[in-house]
Amino acid sequence: MKFEKTAGWLDWYADPSKPRFQLPAGSVDAHCHVFGPGSDFPFAPERKYTPCDASRHQLFALRDRLGFARNVIVQATCHGADNRAMLDACLHSGGKARGVATVRRGVTDAxxxxxxxxGVRGVRFNFVKRLVDFTPKDELMEIATRIAPLGWHVVVYFEAADLPELWDFFAGLPTTVVVDHMGRPDVSKPVDGEEFERFIRLMHEHPNIWSKVSCPERLSVSGPPALDGESAAYRDVVPFARQLIETFPDRVLWGTDWPHPNLKNHMPDDGLLVDFIPHIATSPDRQHQLLVDNPMRLYWPEEVGRTRLNT
Incomplete structure (x- = not known):
């Protein structure tokens, strides 16, 4: 089946640079996607956008080039609740990928x-109105209750302005909750301002809530790096991500967000995104927690347990 991309869609960066920052051994790209290919895994009729193809083969090639050991593949909204592309990638990863699915109320226990x-270990609830249609919260709570016995978690995607109306729902979820991209703060506002402080308070009051400190390219107002990859790239995002890492070092994750859906102004070089990490996780210990310890504990706990038994 042939799909025409949404007008203005930016394709992913085809020749990413080799990062200068050497990732810790065993690092996990804890937020990425696969799109299609549409000929094999058609996009959902109800989708809000039609992306480029971005296959598991291309994702795994990027993983190896950047120096990651594993991926967490998050179901893309363009596939709706048809998880076949994500599941196919997990199945062919040799155990190096875990998945986060989108499911509906009618999903069976089997x-x-x-x-x-x-390899699925979580479900995603998307509250970004321009990307998905509204799903009743009672349906989402029912799904969360059903996945809890599996040891799965809930990933939530929302915009910072909507947190007040979502607070009680997030606080009531019976699982670990992982927030995508720091709750999309407005980084033109102060890091100690009311909006971001509300998110910090949510995490303080609810120790089951984690955050991804990902997507500086999506949040930044100051913009992408210069051609030489200077360290000032996305500098306006640094204080927000660094505060979360320092305040909640055992509840943060990082991911590339490849292939970067719905970006309007520029497509990031994934190698330079990796080079952003030491600006927000400023010590080897923090880097190891962010990239190895935390994602392994959440997505491969059985391997963490075996390691402890053998030490």
Whole structure:
């Protein structure tokens, strides 16, 4: 099946630079996607956009080039609740990928177990109105209650201005909750301002809530790096991500967000995104927590347990 990309869609960066920053051994890219290919895994009829193809082969090639050991593949909204592309990538990863699915109320227990065996460890609830249609919160709570016995978590995607109306729902979820991209703060506002302080307070009051400190390219107002990859790139995002890492070092994750859906102004070089990491995680210990310890504990806990038994 042939799909025409949404007008103005930016394709992913085809020749990323080799990062200067050497990732710790065992690092996990904890937020990335696969799109199609549409000929094999058609995009959902109800989608809000039609992306470029971005296959598992291309994702795994990027993983190896950047120096990651593993991926967490998050279901893309353009595929709706048809998780086949994500599941196929997990299945062919040799155990090096875990998945976060989108499911509806009608999913059966057998289907959830099948996804678990392939590598799914969470479900995603998207509250960004321009990307998805509204799903009743009682349906989402029912799904969260059903996945809790599997040891799965809930990933939530929302915009900072909507946190007050979502607070009680997030606080009531019976699982670990992982917030995408720091809750999309407005980084033109102060890091100690009311909006971001509200998010910090949410994490303080609810120790089951984690955050991804990802997507500086999506949040930044100051913009992308200069051609030489200077360290000032996305500098306006640094204080927000650094505060989360220093305040909640055992509850933060990082990911590339490849292939960077719905970016309007520029497509980032993924190698330079990796070089952003030491500006927000400023010591080897913090880097190891962010990139190895935390994602392994959340997505591969059985391997963490074996390691402890053998030490």
């Amino acid at each position: 289907e959830l177990w099948d996804m678990h065996h392939v």
